[in-house]
Amino acid sequence: MEKIGAGLETELRLGLPGGGGGGGGCEVEKNEKKRVFSEFCGEGEGKVAENKIEVVGWPPVAAYRRKNSGRFSGGGKMYVKVSMDGAPFLRKIDLSMHEGYSELVNALEQLFGCFGNIGETGEALKEEDECAYVPIYEDKDEDWMLLGDVPWQMFSETCKRLRIMKREDAANGFGLHAKDLLKGLSNED
Amino acid sequence: MCLFRDMMSYFPEEVLEHVFDFLTSHRDRNAVSLVCKSWYSLERFSREKVFIGNCYAVNPERLIARFPRVRSLTLKGKPHFADFNLVPHDWGGDVYPWIEAMTKNGINLEELRLKRMLVSDESLELLAKSFPNFKSLVLVSCEGFTTDGLAAIASNCRFLRELDLQENEVDDRKGHWLSCFPDSCTSLVSLNFACLKGEVNVAALERLVARCHNLRSLRVNHAVPLEALQKILVKAPQINDLGTGSFVHDPDSETSKKMKNTLENCKSVRSLSGFLDVNPHCLPAVYPICTDLTSLNLSYAPGIYSNELIKLICHCKKLERLWILDTIGDKGLGAVASTCKELQELRVFPSDLYGADNAAAVTEEGLVSISAGCPKLNSLLYFCQQMTNAALITVAKNCPNFIRFRLCTLNPVIPDAVTNLPLDEGFGAIVQSCKGLKRLSVSGRLTDQVFLYIGMYAEQLEMLSIAFAGDSDKGMLYVLNGCKKLKKLEIRDSPFGNAALLSDMGKYETMRSLWMSSCEVTYGACKTLAEKMPTLNVEIINEGEDQVEASSSPDARHRVEKMYLYRTLVGPRRDAPDFVWTL
Numbered sequence: 001m002e003k004i005g006a007g008l009e010t011e012l013r014l015g016l017p018g019g020g021g022g023g024g025g026c027e028v029e030k031n032e033k034k035r036v037f038s039e040f041c042g043e044g045e046g047k048v049a050e051n052k053i054e055v056v057g058w059p060p061v062a063a064y065r066r067k068n069s070g071r072f073s074g075g076g077k078m079y080v081k082v083s084m085d086g087a088p089f090l091r092k093i094d095l096s097m098h099e100g101y102s103e104l105v106n107a108l109e110q111l112f113g114c115f116g117n118i119g120e121t122g123e124a125l126k127e128e129d130e131c132a133y134v135p136i137y138e139d140k141d142e143d144w145m146l147l148g149d150v151p152w153q154m155f156s157e158t159c160k161r162l163r164i165m166k167r168e169d170a171a172n173g174f175g176l177h178a179k180d181l182l183k184g185l186s187n188e189d
Numbered sequence: 190m191c192l193f194r195d196m197m198s199y200f201p202e203e204v205l206e207h208v209f210d211f212l213t214s215h216r217d218r219n220a221v222s223l224v225c226k227s228w229y230s231l232e233r234f235s236r237e238k239v240f241i242g243n244c245y246a247v248n249p250e251r252l253i254a255r256f257p258r259v260r261s262l263t264l265k266g267k268p269h270f271a272d273f274n275l276v277p278h279d280w281g282g283d284v285y286p287w288i289e290a291m292t293k294n295g296i297n298l299e300e301l302r303l304k305r306m307l308v309s310d311e312s313l314e315l316l317a318k319s320f321p322n323f324k325s326l327v328l329v330s331c332e333g334f335t336t337d338g339l340a341a342i343a344s345n346c347r348f349l350r351e352l353d354l355q356e357n358e359v360d361d362r363k364g365h366w367l368s369c370f371p372d373s374c375t376s377l378v379s380l381n382f383a384c385l386k387g388e389v390n391v392a393a394l395e396r397l398v399a400r401c402h403n404l405r406s407l408r409v410n411h412a413v414p415l416e417a418l419q420k421i422l423v424k425a426p427q428i429n430d431l432g433t434g435s436f437v438h439d440p441d442s443e444t445s446k447k448m449k450n451t452l453e454n455c456k457s458v459r460s461l462s463g464f465l466d467v468n469p470h471c472l473p474a475v476y477p478i479c480t481d482l483t484s485l486n487l488s489y490a491p492g493i494y495s496n497e498l499i500k501l502i503c504h505c506k507k508l509e510r511l512w513i514l515d516t517i518g519d520k521g522l523g524a525v526a527s528t529c530k531e532l533q534e535l536r537v538f539p540s541d542l543y544g545a546d547n548a549a550a551v552t553e554e555g556l557v558s559i560s561a562g563c564p565k566l567n568s569l570l571y572f573c574q575q576m577t578n579a580a581l582i583t584v585a586k587n588c589p590n591f592i593r594f595r596l597c598t599l600n601p602v603i604p605d606a607v608t609n610l611p612l613d614e615g616f617g618a619i620v621q622s623c624k625g626l627k628r629l630s631v632s633g634r635l636t637d638q639v640f641l642y643i644g645m646y647a648e649q650l651e652m653l654s655i656a657f658a659g660d661s662d663k664g665m666l667y668v669l670n671g672c673k674k675l676k677k678l679e680i681r682d683s684p685f686g687n688a689a690l691l692s693d694m695g696k697y698e699t700m701r702s703l704w705m706s707s708c709e710v711t712y713g714a715c716k717t718l719a720e721k722m723p724t725l726n727v728e729i730i731n732e733g734e735d736q737v738e739a740s741s742s743p744d745a746r747h748r749v750e751k752m753y754l755y756r757t758l759v760g761p762r763r764d765a766p767d768f769v770w771t772l
Contacts (some may be wrong), residue, residue, distance in 0.1 A: 059572055060272070061572075062330070064356040117541055
């Protein structure tokens, strides 16, 4: 059930048509020149498997249309709250207006006026990174997750709210917790 | 020839010019200009409308030199596959040099129509300030400008008749560009800003509409609510093309009733679109205008289900053009087939691009119903869950008049849903039956056989789009050898390579362009082609994972990820960004 995030190009291959008889679904061709959808292996009758592959530019719907049709059932808008550490009030952003993490981070930077300061995805926690902030989100299970680990579509369906956290807080997250713990312990002594 | 010339010289130039006036198509005019030198000369001085299908095939200087009296210019920039994110944003197609050159040479520009071009605010400002008689700006799928540029147009173009923005990416600066139309502006005939994302000054819009008595076409954006639109329409009952914004209200409210009454009074509306946000229960308000409607576009209307669509469409007996989402379902298409006997163009777009809800999609059944019920159908764009050869064969028999036939299976390599065979025979039937076919997009599992059919039968074909199809170079060769009128060929993810590319290099001079991405052509072959054909620009787009160091020359055997070649009169373009190499 692989789902590759939008924006990553899959290696696509076509299988030869089944010679008359069954099993026409998909025979993976070893020939390097052929292209076959290995993931679309049919189940006997060659029915399309439930899992879909996201391929760059397929189906060929214009980028404008993709962004502007309600893509998700119910009409499309997916406003979530965004808080930024240090900002006096929260904002809201429509996730359905974006197609990927880079776009989202750009939009967040514009929203809060902190250009170049929000780390993109997992890279943000590296020491070398200059970005002052790390983007995290709260998912359906009420866990706080780092942005960027899962494919975009999965993220936009499970994200309930966003937080732009100061990097120091993110890096010291555990440290802080441990210090408190130690303080607590020493007080109890 | 001598006799002919003598005969023609009996006609004074004015008469010939007058005759040429009746030639509206640029192709006819091009043909006329080839007859003889004097006709060439006469024609070029009298041509007012110029169409340039690839902005890099010529340059502004040549345009102006040949057609000094040009008043209307149409330009197209990026290749078609740019729509599907296959071309980087800064690839090119900047309109600025064109506008600048026309300004410097005293061209009396009145109309500019651009598609897939880069349009900056500076360009719009220069345009607005340089051409006192400027009347019409049409931008389709362009980007690079903001509402500031629109403000410049509104403020400065005193005789503006048409501002038509279709599906552009516009940065909305939330300025009051609409308020920039001065009170003296009364000339607007067509105003379409549906693609803008931001707020507009609704009061200013109302005043603008009220004073433009010739307004025929109005398409508003999402930010114009139903109440506001109702008030605006009261001032413009003569309108014949309406694009609503947000069509959401309590259907039992006074406002909704007023809207229904107002629409009843708009007896000239023939084209309806918008519903960028919609409460389906408000749709009955538009029933009064459905009776005479010839064009309906609900493809941007979210969340209207099959039953409500059917109810609406049952009122539209005169429909000629329908753009809709696949939420209509096969059943809904059946209703269209029973009701819309005049239908000529149908586009069914996918409502759910990520496959979560397959139930919404349409299948071959819907298409077959349409073909049976709508014999005048000549243009199709159909995104479907599945297809069969039998269905396509039936469609081909029912509708031999297709000019445009574009089929997109959501799974690009899906075989016939019943037999599991490739869809070669189905598409073969289409090209054999539809002798006037000019544009074709194929999809589903396809072997070289389908291309044999296309090469054999598609004599009028001008544009062909291929994706994930074919087995070998033979496929591409069938097309290149067979389709004599081919102008644009675009191919992605198909096993066509150097042998096909290089077999008939002269062919590309008869075509506008060729796009090949994720195929089997190599750097060496592209270089060979470029060397042998100086009238072609062979461009490689070099980016992403495939990126090769600029300093090193890639191995000749290195596969090229994206190649775009086109004929040109002016050699390699000078504005190519770093990642575009002209070989």
